Amino acid sequence: MSKIFAVANQKGGVGKTTTCVNLAASLVANKRQVLLIDLDPQGNATMGSGVDKNDLEVSGYDVLVQGLPAERAIVPTASGFDLIPGNGDLSAAEVELLSLEGRESRLRQTLCGVADRYDHVIIDCPPSLNMLTVNALCAAQGVLIPMQCEYYALEGLSALIDTITQIQQAANPDLKIEGILRTMYDPRSSLTTEVSMQLQEYFGERLYRTCIPRNVRLAEAPSFGKPALEHDRHSKGAIAYLALACEITRRQSDHSPNKGRPMAEV
Numbered sequence: 001m002s003k004i005f006a007v008a009n010q011k012g013g014v015g016k017t018t019t020c021v022n023l024a025a026s027l028v029a030n031k032r033q034v035l036l037i038d039l040d041p042q043g044n045a046t047m048g049s050g051v052d053k054n055d056l057e058v059s060g061y062d063v064l065v066q067g068l069p070a071e072r073a074i075v076p077t078a079s080g081f082d083l084i085p086g087n088g089d090l091s092a093a094e095v096e097l098l099s100l101e102g103r104e105s106r107l108r109q110t111l112c113g114v115a116d117r118y119d120h121v122i123i124d125c126p127p128s129l130n131m132l133t134v135n136a137l138c139a140a141q142g143v144l145i146p147m148q149c150e151y152y153a154l155e156g157l158s159a160l161i162d163t164i165t166q167i168q169q170a171a172n173p174d175l176k177i178e179g180i181l182r183t184m185y186d187p188r189s190s191l192t193t194e195v196s197m198q199l200q201e202y203f204g205e206r207l208y209r210t211c212i213p214r215n216v217r218l219a220e221a222p223s224f225g226k227p228a229l230e231h232d233r234h235s236k237g238a239i240a241y242l243a244l245a246c247e248i249t250r251r252q253s254d255h256s257p258n259k260g261r262p263m264a265e266v
Ligand code: ADP
Pocket: 011, 012, 013, 014, 015, 016, 017, 018, 019, 044, 127, 183, 184, 185, 212, 213, 214, 215, 216, 218, 219, 220, 222, 237
C-alpha cells in the first residue's frame, strides 16, 4: 500500500488542495505522522495550512532546483502535520527543471532522506500535467485522484491515466492508482449518481467508498488558514475527510504484514 501519495488531476477546482489539507489533518487525528508537499505555484495548500506563502525563507523551489535537502524546507503546522511549502517560485522551477539532469526524479531523490520519518507523504499537484506533476508521479507510489461526478470529468481522466501509464513504463513501475475520490458530491443530482455508477464499474475497489459532500465549511476553512476539522469539526466536510482517513488507514493495515496497529475511531 502506498505511503507517498500524489493528489493529482490536471483539471483545476476539483478539490485536490482541499483533499490534501483536510486529509493531512485527518490522518494526524488518526495518530499518523504526515508530511504535506505543496507543488502548486498557487501555494493554496500552504496558505490553507496556515503558512504565509509570501513569507517563506525556503520552499519546494529550493528543494527541487537548488538541491536543498528536504528537511531544511520542512515547517511544522498548527494542525500537527509537517509541510514543505510552495509559492510562485515553483513556476520558475517548472521551467528551470527542464534543463537539469534527472529532471523527473528530483523530488524522488530528495524524499529518500525524509520519507521514512512519516506514515504518509501527500503531494499536492498543480492543475496540469507539467514537470512538477511528473516529479510528483515519479516520487509517489500511489495516485489519489479527486474528481467531481460530472460529464467532462471522465474525459479529463483518460489523459491523466495515460500519463500515469507512461510514467509507470518509463520511470516508476511501482506507481498505481491508489484511489478515485468523489468530491463536492451531491447525491440528489441524477448526473452525479450516473457518473458515480460508471466510476464504480470501471474502477471497482479503487473507488473510495467515502464521498466528500459539497460543504460550505470546507470552502470557508482556507480563509482561516485551517483544515475544516479545526474550523468546524462537526461539519459534514470535516467528518467526511475523517472517514476518508480511516478508509485509507484501514486499507493500509489490511495490506500490511504487521496488522493490528491501533487506529482511532471517528
Ligand atoms: P483544486 O486544488 O483541484 O484546484 P480546490 O481544493 O482548491 O481544488 O477546490 C476548488 C474550490 O472549491 C475551492 O474554493 C474550495 O474551497 C472549494 N471546494 C473544494 N471542495 C469542496 C467541497 N467538498 N465543498 C465545497 N467547496 C469545496
